[in-house]
Amino acid sequence: MGDRTTIYDIAKRLNITAATVSRALSNNSKISKKTRELVFKTAEEMNYRQNKLALALKSGKSNNVGVIVPRIDRNIFSAVIRGIEENLHSEGYQVIICQSHDDEKLEIENIDALINAQVDGIIMSLTLETSEKNKAIKRIVKKGIPLIFFDRKKDIEGVSTVTINDFEGGYKATQHLIDQGCKEIAHLAGDFAIEIYEDRYKGYREALSDNGIEFREEFLIHTSSKVEDGQKATRALLKLKERPDAIFSASDFVALGAIQELRAQGIKIPQDFCVVGFSNEPFTKFMELSMSTIDQSPRDMGKIAANVFLEQVTNNDNVKIQKKVVLAPELLIRDSSSRLPIK
Amino acid sequence: MGDRTTIYDIAKRLNITAATVSRALSNNSKISKKTRELVFKTAEEMNYRQNKLALALKSGKSNNVGVIVPRIDRNIFSAVIRGIEENLHSEGYQVIICQSHDDEKLEIENIDALINAQVDGIIMSLTLETSEKNKAIKRIVKKGIPLIFFDRKKDIEGVSTVTINDFEGGYKATQHLIDQGCKEIAHLAGDFAIEIYEDRYKGYREALSDNGIEFREEFLIHTSSKVEDGQKATRALLKLKERPDAIFSASDFVALGAIQELRAQGIKIPQDFCVVGFSNEPFTKFMELSMSTIDQSPRDMGKIAANVFLEQVTNNDNVKIQKKVVLAPELLIRDSSSRLPIK
Numbered sequence: 001m002g003d004r005t006t007i008y009d010i011a012k013r014l015n016i017t018a019a020t021v022s023r024a025l026s027n028n029s030k031i032s033k034k035t036r037e038l039v040f041k042t043a044e045e046m047n048y049r050q051n052k053l054a055l056a057l058k059s060g061k062s063n064n065v066g067v068i069v070p071r072i073d074r075n076i077f078s079a080v081i082r083g084i085e086e087n088l089h090s091e092g093y094q095v096i097i098c099q100s101h102d103d104e105k106l107e108i109e110n111i112d113a114l115i116n117a118q119v120d121g122i123i124m125s126l127t128l129e130t131s132e133k134n135k136a137i138k139r140i141v142k143k144g145i146p147l148i149f150f151d152r153k154k155d156i157e158g159v160s161t162v163t164i165n166d167f168e169g170g171y172k173a174t175q176h177l178i179d180q181g182c183k184e185i186a187h188l189a190g191d192f193a194i195e196i197y198e199d200r201y202k203g204y205r206e207a208l209s210d211n212g213i214e215f216r217e218e219f220l221i222h223t224s225s226k227v228e229d230g231q232k233a234t235r236a237l238l239k240l241k242e243r244p245d246a247i248f249s250a251s252d253f254v255a256l257g258a259i260q261e262l263r264a265q266g267i268k269i270p271q272d273f274c275v276v277g278f279s280n281e282p283f284t285k286f287m288e289l290s291m292s293t294i295d296q297s298p299r300d301m302g303k304i305a306a307n308v309f310l311e312q313v314t315n316n317d318n319v320k321i322q323k324k325v326v327l328a329p330e331l332l333i334r335d336s337s338s339r340l341p342i343k
Numbered sequence: 344m345g346d347r348t349t350i351y352d353i354a355k356r357l358n359i360t361a362a363t364v365s366r367a368l369s370n371n372s373k374i375s376k377k378t379r380e381l382v383f384k385t386a387e388e389m390n391y392r393q394n395k396l397a398l399a400l401k402s403g404k405s406n407n408v409g410v411i412v413p414r415i416d417r418n419i420f421s422a423v424i425r426g427i428e429e430n431l432h433s434e435g436y437q438v439i440i441c442q443s444h445d446d447e448k449l450e451i452e453n454i455d456a457l458i459n460a461q462v463d464g465i466i467m468s469l470t471l472e473t474s475e476k477n478k479a480i481k482r483i484v485k486k487g488i489p490l491i492f493f494d495r496k497k498d499i500e501g502v503s504t505v506t507i508n509d510f511e512g513g514y515k516a517t518q519h520l521i522d523q524g525c526k527e528i529a530h531l532a533g534d535f536a537i538e539i540y541e542d543r544y545k546g547y548r549e550a551l552s553d554n555g556i557e558f559r560e561e562f563l564i565h566t567s568s569k570v571e572d573g574q575k576a577t578r579a580l581l582k583l584k585e586r587p588d589a590i591f592s593a594s595d596f597v598a599l600g601a602i603q604e605l606r607a608q609g610i611k612i613p614q615d616f617c618v619v620g621f622s623n624e625p626f627t628k629f630m631e632l633s634m635s636t637i638d639q640s641p642r643d644m645g646k647i648a649a650n651v652f653l654e655q656v657t658n659n660d661n662v663k664i665q666k667k668v669v670l671a672p673e674l675l676i677r678d679s680s681s682r683l684p685i686k
Contacts, residue, residue: 064456072424072440078416085442089449094456097415097440099428106432113407113437117460227629256629263631283626286570286599288606 005048014042026061027314065093065309066114068124070102070152075281076298077125080150083302084123091310093120104129111136121146121309125153128191132156146312150305151296152194160312160323162305166196169294169329170203173248173276176292176331178211180339182246182274186219186237188230188258190250200250200278219244223254230257238265245273246337252277252284252293259291259336274337290334297327348391357385369404370657408436408652409457411467413445413495418624419641420468423493426645427466434653436463447472454479464489464652468496471534475499489655493648494639495537503655503666505648509539512637512672513546516591516619519635519674521554523682525589525617529562531576531601533593543593543621562587566597573600581608588616589680595620595627595636602634602679617680633677640670 007025011018016035024031024039031039042048065088069077085095096117098110107127114122122140124147130137132154140147141158150162177185187204190197201220208215218240223229230249234257237244249255255277259269267273269289277284277293284291308323350368354361359378367374367382374382385391408431412420428438439460441453450470457465465483467490473480475497483490484501493505520528530547533540544563551558561583566572573592577600580587592598598620602612610616612632620627620636627634651666658664 062456062459064460066439071421072415073418073421075416078414081415081442085444089452094441094452096409096456096460097442098437099424099440101428109432109437113405113439116405117407117439260629283629286603286626286630288631 005043005046007048010039010042010046010048013046014038029314061120062118063093064117064119065095065306066098066110066117066119066122066124067095068098068100068107068110068114068122070100070125070127072097072099074279076151076279076296079298080125080302080305083299083304084306085302086299087303087306087310100127102127102129104131104134108134108136111140115140115143115145119145120313121148123148123150123305123309125149125151126194127152128194130154146309148305148308150301151298152196154195158322160308160321160325162301162308162323162325162327163196164296164301164327164329166199166329167203167206169278169296169331170200170248170250171207172203172329172331173278173292173294174204174207175211176333177246177248177274177276177337178207178213180246180270180274180337183213184216184219184242184244185213185246185248186221186244188221188223188233188247188249188251188254190225191222197250204248216242223251225251225253227253227257227260230254230259231261232257234258234261238262238267247273247275249275250278252279252281252291255291255293255336256283256287259287259289270335270337270339274339276331276337280332284334287335289336292334292337293332295330295332297330301327348386348389350391353382353385353389353391356389357381372657404463405461406436407460407462408438408649409441409453409460409462409465409467410438411441411443411450411453411457411465413443413468413470415440415442417622419494419622419639422641423468423645423648426642426647427649428645429642430646430649430653443470445470445472447474447477451477451479454483458483458486458488462488463656464491466491466493466648466652468492468494469537470495471537473497489652491648491651493644494641495539497538501665503651503664503668505644505651505666505668505670506539507639507644507670507672509542509672510546510549512621512639512674513543513591513593514550515546515672515674516621516635516637517547517550518554519676520589520591520617520619520680521550521556523589523613523617523680526556527559527562527585527587528556528589528591529564529580529587531564531566531573531590531592531594531597533568534565540593547591559585566594568594568596570596570600570603573597573602574604575600577601577604581605581610590616590618591621592619593621595622595624595634598634598636598679599626599630602630602632613678613680613682617682619674619680623675627677630678632679635677635680636675638673638675640673644670 007018007021011021024036100107148160153161189201192198221233247258280293280295284293350361350364354364367379443450491503496504535541564576623636623638627636
């Protein structure tokens, strides 16, 4: 930490000006890629450590990137953050994280805190409440700070998005249940105000329809993403005159509640009832009766979101980049829905 | 967001100067507590919203507090952060989080990022590698930024700490296993470079000794906190000529691996083998055979850490506060060690 290499030392070694070194180190595209790489390599060899605050003051860059998620203790979010960090740390960026707790007011305060902390970009997954009209989000765009939504997104002019194909996830989960011989498939859905939940539901509907199975209104129950909600919804489903024989849940936690309730009522899984969740939370694998679920490749989602940020921030021209990346979901077939041998 | 109340409006209403309002809002102790409270209340009534950046520039305060944890996807850390947020949000602070991934170099970069982001304080849990000599930590102290360690701490001059009594946790877990009739108790331990793991082990040793049970070297295995490590260590224990009949693990994840391995080998829990973990990770409750564990009251730990910060930051006098708060752990007796009816 106590090293004293300066940009002047690097400039001398390479026989270029200190200004060029400085620009190269802040990844200015006016400097050729070759020179930038040479400067970075030399800086590393000489153990050069940027005075980041000075750099931030000079270049307006802090080398911090802000990430806002509803909560850090859900696998989808912590794994996306891991992916973001992996691709940003190697580029000299630090990642600072805020939680919105699904509260739009708190989310606005998160945004203000990050803007005040001079972040170079913001990568976020929205609260259930966030509207397209959110002024804090507009403010980020107006300030020209690169902004990327992942998972829970809204379509807003100037904002890039990275999501998985949730429709396909819902379709795959439902088709799998039908393949296992299930005919009366209920769906525990999230809040349709959020696109991903509506898309999962649409996939479910389409799979039913493609297989000539009629959709039954009473088999659709909206829940939060809490375990207890899964228990409650399942109790309600089991009280119906015509009971379902399978549940596709838009949340692993809700699916866990469903499995608990089914077992409490002595219903055999997967023989008499199949369950598929969504998200591939780590506990789904640890359960003695492991849970089938949809993997969202969150780490890849984070890496791609980081790359979209890097593209935007290194793009010094006045070209506006707005990207829309959609990843394919993966169905993981486990005990809770495995009546047939896995192919 | 579009409100336009200024400090001048508040000053006019209260018939005091704008400077007094400004000082009161930045919690300057030169203003009487009564006046500060009155100003806060009036500001709230009038829907006053501080321009935080301007405030930060004027007062040197950003109203951001940084939190550094090894990783966000462990219950102890996410729950502590929740507690910190609960007590800081209400005081107008935002919490920004960094992950060190148990890498001291990354931790130093986290610290630099937070200092550059002008945080008013840092609350952190150290990496396994962090030494007392860490210069970045010294830098925080030197700059007079309030610094609080929780859970994984080192004793450093000027740094407050909030921990649970890990010795007592280890003692309680071991005593409980002895009470269940276990006589050959193995311990899966963390890295003793970190005090909390050494303390848990010392509690285990003391409980054995107090009950006249001899400690056996081969019953102590060091592991990381991964599930697979618990499986591996348990396999090793079960190969011993004299096998243990219980495991006290310093980590829930490792205990989970132990339970998986015991079941794979057809050993009945708790009849033939008892297991107790540490941390009360949410999955321990969800397992069909729920896991006994030690709860660390992480939410309270976070709240107390936040309060220690608030005490330090509102203390404008030159008195140095260094606090050491130790919470009591709670033993949660569940299926994995319940041979006897719970009292």
